[in-house]
Amino acid sequence: MNYNPITKEILEELTGILGAKNVIVDKEKMENYSHDETPKEYAHMPDVVITPRTAEEISEVVKLANRHLIPITPRGAGSGLSGGAIPTFGGILLSIEKMNKVIEVDYDNMMIVVEPGLVTNEINAIVDERGLFYAGYPMSLLTCYIGGNIAENAGGGKAIKYGVTGRYVMGLEVVTPTGEIVQMGGKNVKDVTGYDLKRLMIGSEGTLGIITKAILKLSPKPKFATDLLVLFEDADSAIKMVPKIISESRIIPTSVEFMDKLSVHTTCDYLNEQLPYQKAGSMLLIEVDGTVEENVNQDAETIGELCLENNAIEVYVADNYTTQERVWSVRRNIAEAFMVYSPEQSLEDIVVPIANIAKLMPEIEKISERYDIKMPSYGHAGDGNLHTTLVKNPDTTMEEWFEIEEKALQELYTAVYALGGKLSGEHGIGIKRKKYMKEHEGEAELMLMKKIKMAFDPNNIMNPGKIID
Amino acid sequence: MNYNPITKEILEELTGILGAKNVIVDKEKMENYSHDETPKEYAHMPDVVITPRTAEEISEVVKLANRHLIPITPRGAGSGLSGGAIPTFGGILLSIEKMNKVIEVDYDNMMIVVEPGLVTNEINAIVDERGLFYAGYPMSLLTCYIGGNIAENAGGGKAIKYGVTGRYVMGLEVVTPTGEIVQMGGKNVKDVTGYDLKRLMIGSEGTLGIITKAILKLSPKPKFATDLLVLFEDADSAIKMVPKIISESRIIPTSVEFMDKLSVHTTCDYLNEQLPYQKAGSMLLIEVDGTVEENVNQDAETIGELCLENNAIEVYVADNYTTQERVWSVRRNIAEAFMVYSPEQSLEDIVVPIANIAKLMPEIEKISERYDIKMPSYGHAGDGNLHTTLVKNPDTTMEEWFEIEEKALQELYTAVYALGGKLSGEHGIGIKRKKYMKEHEGEAELMLMKKIKMAFDPNNIMNPGKIID
Structure with missing residues (x-):
């Protein structure tokens, strides 16, 4: 796409629509709007940041952008993990921060x-x-x-x-x-x-x-919740448990989170946390909730027993706020713990049918060994959604890392698709995964998406460069 | 749209793709495929009925239809209530009846x-x-x-x-x-x-x-269910109860069905059913379900008490299969009961935010009086979805009826949209409600729908004449 630059006249038009304090061109102030939570190599500076307050103002800006052929990138809090809010082609960065009522x-x-x-x-x-x-x-x-x-x-x-x-x-x-x-x-x-x-x-x-x-x-709001920490010898036993919980107990838990050995150990070291499960090969963190305390406890017990019948080493019950917080804190800090080890990472968001997670795990291990990189896996196993992360080996150069990252991702996605999975469960495609869409999604599906995009956005000014080209 | 007729050559092509026994041109056999459950004035004969068995066969037929510019209407069981499966422009009626594995x-x-x-x-x-x-x-x-x-x-x-x-x-x-x-x-x-x-x-x-x-x-599958029959003096008290059940008890019932006096009386007469509530002005049929019998009973009791605190005359509990069946049989037979009174009807499917149903009821009453037609209201009040039905007065001519039907529907939909509602909650637009889309849905929304349709179906051969033009 050939977009037009933002001229002084266009800036004046924007100021006319939005008022001067909602039109930002100061480089230092704009820097924060050039990235989200994806690695810094995806960052791109906007030409102008605007902070509209009404749908009518946005409508006027969008019409202006169509007239002048200028890209608009809408942005929320910038907490995205696929680069969806990055102004890849410059132009107008539209921050919704002032529309917060x-x-x-x-x-x-x-x-x-x-x-x-x-x-x-x-x-x-x-x-x-x-x-x-x-x-x-x-x-x-x-x-x-x-x-x-x-x-x-x-x-x-x-x-x-x-x-x-x-x-x-x-x-x-x-x-x-x-x-x-x-x-x-x-x-x-x-x-x-x-x-x-x-x-x-x-x-x-x-x-x-x-x-x-x-x-x-x-x-x-459910009134009661109980968390179970279930320890397994290895990842395979833990993962094989996931579909069984639902299909055999017929209880639908609130969460079934998985953490492999690498994730648990690294994070416990980082937090200086001493949880009993630290020596286990992998673990599931299972939450059940409900409105009647007795039933919540009964459900937790049923699931705990089922786990013990299926190779769990031990089941710990976290039924008070402090213990629950300690456990969930480990789960929430995994990404940060690995950042300390090596800040260069590719945080993935793969999803497979829950019954196939167990088949995916050995594939991830093979890729990790082949490229000599750490690949901790953790995430929402109950949904088949894993945040497998490629962590750069601190000994390799950045050049080597980019090459390894691309090859390892291709192999990971190939394994995921072979198991009926998809590129992203919840983080989106954005710019980070766009190039993998072509290889892994069907041509006819992509064509339908392109047709929809063209029907909605004939000038391709709305967040261009994301999802598909 | 100008579609082409189905020639002998095209029939031969279809037979080549599907085999002779999956291509039907016999008028008598085709008659059944000319309508669904909407009134007979919407019926239209297809030129050929086909019964493909695979996606590949359907793909070939669709390509043929694009080449020759012939409309295709897909059809399920023909139980639809908006004319979606009616071959309004003739052409190919594609029945999926043989794809039932x-x-x-x-x-x-x-x-x-x-x-x-x-x-x-x-x-x-x-x-x-x-x-x-x-x-x-x-x-x-x-x-x-x-x-x-x-x-x-x-x-x-x-x-x-x-x-x-x-x-x-x-x-x-x-x-x-x-x-x-x-x-x-x-x-x-x-x-x-x-x-x-x-x-x-x-x-x-x-x-x-x-x-x-x-x-x-x-x-x-929930293991236990209990139904409550709750009697009210009038429709207003019953309807005002609906949002209260959810927001005050915070229990989410499985169903909250509403029947007005006219619906209950007509159906009880038709079924020769003697239920205790026959003399009430209106009633709610509330179901709760769950996996623990005690909780299901507790939930039913909580809701029952809440109803009694809010103008219910009486609450009956149907906790065995026979009683549950008797009650639900009344609910299921309403449409049929009114068919006996007058077979000319317009079965509607309006939906409003649940808190606004009470405001809609007097509007329906006014329309009913204004046009001297019966307008029983019943349906899924818990979802704000009412099958308000316009029933022709047996004394009026068909000509008068069509005029009344159109005017009354316009007024009904105007009242519904004024309350934040929509044309259809679950039956669809099809051909029956298409003309009302233009007047009640926003122009920009309709334009987006049209753009999507054109992007997917450039020759407009796929079920043309439905939803939008």
């Missing part, structure tokens, strides 16, 4: 209407007193924005029971790539009035429009 | 892979012995096909707790309107690898392609 809390319909720049956890903070919660939140809920969650269809640790973001989005207001303000869905629990535009927007990573308002469903 | 039951992933012509209830029959069920089924599960359910994103009485069809569709194989065979989704619990094509297909009423395979999620 709660518009309505509708307890009668058990819904909340919010602007996209609201920090996701704010929703839970507001509705907690009424015994409700927003069940679609991802693990980064303390920092991420709800708009970004919707654009990425963010997941989390509880998808096995509660599903992901998309299930809780009832309605959206969207500024399309041609500048129309469109209402999709609403507060109706069922709705088959035409194509499901809202569902198409969810997970489209800002390439089909900019979300300016969202109606979200709230749920009754 | 179960391809795989995958207990490890708790999924089933089926062909689209399978009767929905067959899935439950197969997996029941393992304590599982397919939670997406609609009320017509004994006759409808799963392919039709997906094309319509069919709902049912349990959406409030279990959601509708779409939640349980994990993957689809689809023949696109240009004849490509595309895999969408798969057995992955989470998947954000590109646009959500699968979700776009669900509910697109056969206008974006033909479903040839589906991967469906199974769920642990």
Whole structure:
């Protein structure tokens, strides 16, 4: 694509629409908007950062961008892990940070209407007193924005029971790539009035429009939760347990998180944590929740016993807040622990059918050995979603690392697809995984995606360079 | 659109692809394929009926239809209520009746892979012995096909707790309107690898392609269920109870069905049923289910008490199969009971936010009085989805009826949209509601739908004349 540069006249137009303090061109201030949480080699500076406050302002900016052929990259909190918010072609970086209001809390319909720049956890903070919660939140809920969650269809640790973001989005207001303000869905629990535009927007990573308002469903908050730490000799036994938990106990746990030996050991060292399971080959962290304490305990017991019948070495029950926090802290700090070992990493987000995770593990081990890199695996095993991470060996050069990274990723994805899996479970494609789409997704599927993109965004100005070319 | 007629040569081509016994031109045999469950004035004869057995055959037929510019209308069991399976422009009626195999039951992933012509209830029959069920089924599960359910994103009485069809569709194989065979989704619990094509297909009423395979999620079957019959003086008290049940008890019931006085009386007369509630002004039929009997009973009791605190006259508990069946039989026979009174009806499928149902009821009453027609209201009040039905007064002529029907529908939809509602909760737009889309849906939304349709189906051969023009 050949985009036009941002001229002084265009800056004036932007200032006219948004006011001077919502148009930023200062290099130092713009630096923060040049990257998200993907490695720094993906970063790219915008030509201008804008902070609009209304859908109408955004609509005007989008129309301007079409007239002048300038790319627009929408951005949430910048906590993304696939480069979706990086202004790869420069142009306008549109930050939704000032659109962070709660518009309505509708307890009668058990819904909340919010602007996209609201920090996701704010929703839970507001509705907690009424015994409700927003069940679609991802693990980064303390920092991420709800708009970004919707654009990425963010997941989390509880998808096995509660599903992901998309299930809780009832309605959206969207500024399309041609500048129309469109209402999709609403507060109706069922709705088959035409194509499901809202569902198409969810997970489209800002390439089909900019979300300016969202109606979200709230749920009754479970009153009790218990966590089980289940220790296994090896990864294989732990992973083989995952599909059994659901199909044999018929209890749907809230989470089933997996950590391999490498992840647990590195993180316990980093945190100076002494958990009893430190010597085990791998572990599952299983949470069950519910409204009746007795049943939650009963469910936990049933699952614990099932694990012991299936090669678990030991089962620890974390039924108080302190112990639960200690355990979850290990799980949450894995990525950070490996950063200390080597800051050059490729954090992956592969997903396979849960019954196939056990078959994937030896493939990951082979790749790790072949390229002499550490590849810790951890993540949402209950959803088949693993954050297998390629960690650069500190002894290799950056040049070697980039070569190794690309080859190892190709082999990893090939193994994943052979098992019916996909590139990304919850982090998205963005720029980080775009080149792998061509090789692993069907040509006809990609063509349909391109046709949709062209139909929505004929000038290709909306977050170009993401997902597909 | 100007489509070409089906010539002898084209029939020969079809026979070459499908074999002679899968190409039907006999008028008498074709008559059954000219309508679904919408009133007979929507019926239209196809020029040929085909019964393909594979995606490859369908792909060849679709390519042929593009070459010769002939419309194709896909058809499931013909149980639809919006005319989606009616070959409005003649051409090829593609019946999926011979594609009715179960391809795989995958207990490890708790999924089933089926062909689209399978009767929905067959899935439950197969997996029941393992304590599982397919939670997406609609009320017509004994006759409808799963392919039709997906094309319509069919709902049912349990959406409030279990959601509708779409939640349980994990993957689809689809023949696109240009004849490509595309895999969408798969057995992955989470998947954000590109646009959500699968979700776009669900509910697109056969206008974006033909479903040839589906991967469906199974769920642990609840072991216990209890039904409450709650009697109220009037519709207003019953309807006002609906949002309260969820927001105040924080229990999510399986169903909350509403029947107004007219529906209950007419149906009890028709069935010669003597239920205690016959004299009440309106009633709610509330079901709760779960895995622990005690909790199910406790939930039912909590809801029952809440109803009594909020103007219910009486609460009856139906906790055995026979009583449950008697009650549900009344609910299921409403449409049939009114058919006896007057066979000319317009069965509607309006949906509003649940907190707004109470505001809708007086509007319906006004319309009923204004046009001197019966307008019984019943349906899935827990989802805000009412099957308000316009029943022709036997004394008026057909000419008068068509005029009344159109005016009354316009007024009904205007009232529904004023309350944040939509044309259809679960039956779809098809041809029956197409003309109302233009007036009630936003222009920009309709334009996006049209763009998607054109992108997928450039020759407009796939189920033309449905949803939008």
